[in-house]
Amino acid sequence: MKSNKQRRHEIKQRRWARMEAQREAALRPAMPHGALAADVQRLELIHGAPFWLPGYYVDISYRCCDCGAACVWTAQDQKWWYEQVQGSLYASASRCKDCRARHRAWRQSHCDAAEMAALRALWRARPDASARARVYAALQSKAPDLRSLAAQALAWWWVQFGDKPAHAQLEALSLERSWAPRIDRILRRQVELRPGLHRVCRVVAYPRVTMGAALSGH
Numbered sequence: 001m002k003s004n005k006q007r008r009h010e011i012k013q014r015r016w017a018r019m020e021a022q023r024e025a026a027l028r029p030a031m032p033h034g035a036l037a038a039d040v041q042r043l044e045l046i047h048g049a050p051f052w053l054p055g056y057y058v059d060i061s062y063r064c065c066d067c068g069a070a071c072v073w074t075a076q077d078q079k080w081w082y083e084q085v086q087g088s089l090y091a092s093a094s095r096c097k098d099c100r101a102r103h104r105a106w107r108q109s110h111c112d113a114a115e116m117a118a119l120r121a122l123w124r125a126r127p128d129a130s131a132r133a134r135v136y137a138a139l140q141s142k143a144p145d146l147r148s149l150a151a152q153a154l155a156w157w158w159v160q161f162g163d164k165p166a167h168a169q170l171e172a173l174s175l176e177r178s179w180a181p182r183i184d185r186i187l188r189r190q191v192e193l194r195p196g197l198h199r200v201c202r203v204v205a206y207p208r209v210t211m212g213a214a215l216s217g218h
Helices: 004-027 040-047 075-084 097-109 113-124 129-139 144-161 164-174 180-193
Strands: 060-063 070-073 198-203 210-215
Touching: 040 075, 113 129, 113 144, 129 144, 129 164, 144 164
Parallel strands: none
Antiparallel strands: 060 070, 198 210
């Protein structure tokens, strides 16, 4: 049986929670007509707690960076990108559909399929000197897919084997503006693929990216 002091404490806690919810609702901007509500809890789970999270999505007009055509990034496409694909919050649409297809074909034509397969094969064993050299060379490649695979290899070595040089390289990459959101997303994905691992997080300088590491047996 609860004492009067415990009941008063619970009543006070509920009152504070209700006041906090009312304060957040008052500060939250009203959704414009035609806007699509964002799943903020899912965004926090995917992206952590960055400086901002979109409360809703609205259609955004932009011009294609290649052909200059007027385009619209719909609210539905934004929700798919940020919540389903788990794309970076710092990214936005920049090409029209046709130019995007041409750019994707160009990337695939300039990316060596054999090299990509070799990078994927490196994930299966502990890294040696030759494997590290190959991954570090891929990080300097002009092909985005090769760079992404190299970063995934580093993340896998750190998650699977606790490889400290790989972790140091990931930390160095995470300090770069172009790499920071991508490294965080790769690490989150690697940890999600291996349930039951204890996750150790470390916050680096820019832009509030969580460096995640998973070590078994800790």
